[in-house]
Amino acid sequence: MDEAPSLRPTAAMLAIGEELLNGRTRDANAHHLAGWLDQRGIDLVEVRIVRDDHDQIVQSVNDLREKADLVFTSGGIGPTHDDITIDAIGAAFDLPVSESEEALQILSDFYAEKGEAVTDARRRMARVPEGAALIPNSVSGAPGVRVGTVYVLAGVPAIFNAMLEAIDVELKRGPRMTVFSVIGAGPESRLAEGLVALERAMKGLRIGSYPGPTGKGGELQIVCRSLNAGVARRAAEAVEGLFRANGVEAHTVEGYVARQAAS
Amino acid sequence: MDEAPSLRPTAAMLAIGEELLNGRTRDANAHHLAGWLDQRGIDLVEVRIVRDDHDQIVQSVNDLREKADLVFTSGGIGPTHDDITIDAIGAAFDLPVSESEEALQILSDFYAEKGEAVTDARRRMARVPEGAALIPNSVSGAPGVRVGTVYVLAGVPAIFNAMLEAIDVELKRGPRMTVFSVIGAGPESRLAEGLVALERAMKGLRIGSYPGPTGKGGELQIVCRSLNAGVARRAAEAVEGLFRANGVEAHTVEGYVARQAAS
Incomplete structure (x- = not known):
């Protein structure tokens, strides 16, 4: 990373x-x-x-x-x-x-x-x-x-x-990250290889993969962060594509979307 | 302590x-x-x-x-x-x-x-x-x-x-603590000296003082913990006495009483 x-x-x-x-x-x-x-x-x-x-x-x-x-x-x-x-x-x-x-x-x-x-x-x-x-x-x-x-x-x-x-x-401030959360569904293992390829391909991109709190599938969020807003946005579009390739509809929201106080 | x-x-x-x-x-x-x-x-x-x-x-x-x-x-x-x-x-x-x-x-x-x-x-x-x-x-x-x-x-x-x-x-278990929460009100500074004296006087006693989340007075909890159940109970009674000496009614509950997810 x-x-x-x-x-x-x-x-x-x-x-x-x-x-x-x-x-x-x-x-x-x-x-x-x-x-x-x-x-x-x-x-x-x-x-x-x-x-x-x-x-x-x-x-x-x-x-x-x-x-x-x-x-x-x-x-x-x-x-x-x-x-x-x-x-x-x-x-x-x-x-x-x-x-x-x-x-x-x-x-x-x-x-x-x-x-x-x-x-x-x-x-x-x-x-x-x-x-x-x-x-x-x-x-x-x-x-x-x-x-x-x-x-x-x-x-x-x-x-x-x-x-x-x-x-x-x-406090001395630094540059802010642009954050997009792509909200889809299914086990994260289905997207794992695509996410690695994406993070390697796009400089300055950080991707996090967050299954829901039950551990039994259901909603899956992929978070794309970058200091470069364009990179974060293009990454989110690519992640939507990864979901669709698995037959799952996904949508993107700017910022974090916390579902519950979970880790 | x-x-x-x-x-x-x-x-x-x-x-x-x-x-x-x-x-x-x-x-x-x-x-x-x-x-x-x-x-x-x-x-x-x-x-x-x-x-x-x-x-x-x-x-x-x-x-x-x-x-x-x-x-x-x-x-x-x-x-x-x-x-x-x-x-x-x-x-x-x-x-x-x-x-x-x-x-x-x-x-x-x-x-x-x-x-x-x-x-x-x-x-x-x-x-x-x-x-x-x-x-x-x-x-x-x-x-x-x-x-x-x-x-x-x-x-x-x-x-x-x-x-x-x-x-x-x-897992190898250890002995459990007995816990009493004494629930009163008012700024913790009023009880501070009494709590020090109490903790010094009773061997194996640990006292915690927890104001509410607003920081503006209101409910105050004093928690008495000990491996010795009698020590914890007598300490809680003493703390009720400290509250009363300040003109505040207090009551004691076994265990922790969390009011909200606060620190």
């Missing part, structure tokens, strides 16, 4: 939280981030989910920032005892962590408006690694932080999403 | 597929596996999602099998050009990959029943690393494989789940 051209920046994500690994919570942030980055011409190259474990977070952050231009973390920046991400990020960069006056002011203003005090637990959320930039949190006050190329965001989806919007302007 | 006792086996997961990283597909298998393993007393310690990239798969499998007793992979074992997992697993173990007579027989029987031929593309699904054990696929024929401690499963959720059921009998 052709790799995406290197002019698209790369990103990785680290989702932090025991609840994501014991079956309690199905992570929502990785999927949101994936689509959000793709729309901005940025390639998400890896996601990791780890526990609230200091060493595991430190090692994962350091692995991922070697692998990708940008790293996004989610989770573990709240006021409770299981919120250990800030200290782990400090350790990953070998930076001391201390209370930020600017962050404390933000928290004071936020809670003052609600007529509440900044308790010791809340005050923990003003601690940042030295030199970190703050990321505004329009939902619940307590800011995220950026240290170098690592964006440290909240795990609560509404806050995670709001923090992404807050940093949107500062 | 107390670590889970080492008598629980550990597991890691590697989900493979470009579609999981470009926004097309929201992975469903990691969440299913997490709950499935927890019910069997096995700790899922890390999940990684990577692209259909040979080197990335090889490196990730080798990292994860050093970290955990068991590794589960999903995706990339179908008949099309983007199905490269089997070769990557062979490379990770430095084992040659070749056609398995047993696997080919399974495919032949499966397609014969449907009156279809085993085409070259389908025949690819009979290739396995040397010495691999086959994992039955009750949904669509083509087997998964086990190599050492690595279980190589399909990405289509219905097939992934069926393959897990097929290997259930051979």
Whole structure:
């Protein structure tokens, strides 16, 4: 398969939280981030989910920032005892962590408006690694932080999403892919050889083949992606032809067509 | 936080597929596996999602099998050009990959029943690393494989789940956690100090604090987990007390209570 051209920046994500690994919570942030980055011409190259474990977070952050231009973390920046991400990020960069006056002011203003005090637990959320930039949190006050190329965001989806919007302007974008989904039917094995030939023949084309979630045939989607819109379109037409050669009617839709939350 | 006792086996997961990283597909298998393993007393310690990239798969499998007793992979074992997992697993173990007579027989029987031929593309699904054990696929024929401690499963959720059921009998189980969810309301910062004190006071207790998805207060769940059912129950009672001390009524439910697919 052709790799995406290197002019698209790369990103990785680290989702932090025991609840994501014991079956309690199905992570929502990785999927949101994936689509959000793709729309901005940025390639998400890896996601990791780890526990609230200091060493595991430190090692994962350091692995991922070697692998990708940008790293996004989610989770573990709240006021409770299981919120250990800030200290782990400090350790990953070998930076001391201390209370930020600017962050404390933000928290004071936020809670003052609600007529509440900044308790010791809340005050923990003003601690940042030295030199970190703050990321505004329009939902619940307590800011995220950026240290170098690592964006440290909240795990609560509404806050995670709001923090992404807050940093949107500062991210360097790459060229967007044009995507066509060809929707047909039948087992993917019938098209396999044709798809190989097609991908080899067209430079800059990436093809994905996605059977439905039942595994028993039925709908089959072939996704054609390229930085070159003409290549993606011609590939989709060719895939429609492959379906027809198998006696199956197919139609093409621009973009992704997710049938259900399946893998 | 107390670590889970080492008598629980550990597991890691590697989900493979470009579609999981470009926004097309929201992975469903990691969440299913997490709950499935927890019910069997096995700790899922890390999940990684990577692209259909040979080197990335090889490196990730080798990292994860050093970290955990068991590794589960999903995706990339179908008949099309983007199905490269089997070769990557062979490379990770430095084992040659070749056609398995047993696997080919399974495919032949499966397609014969449907009156279809085993085409070259389908025949690819009979290739396995040397010495691999086959994992039955009750949904669509083509087997998964086990190599050492690595279980190589399909990405289509219905097939992934069926393959897990097929290997259930051979997995060594650990002791199960008892879980109570205490459901109250309000910002988690109000309970933070009490939760720290509680977790320190009770041996073998793990507490998680989970605000709702909006980030604007409202429902708050505190989850108490322990291998000792009495510890989990007494902790839940104590947490109800913490809520009441803040003027909030709370009630306790056994197990996890997921409000929505949020992180």
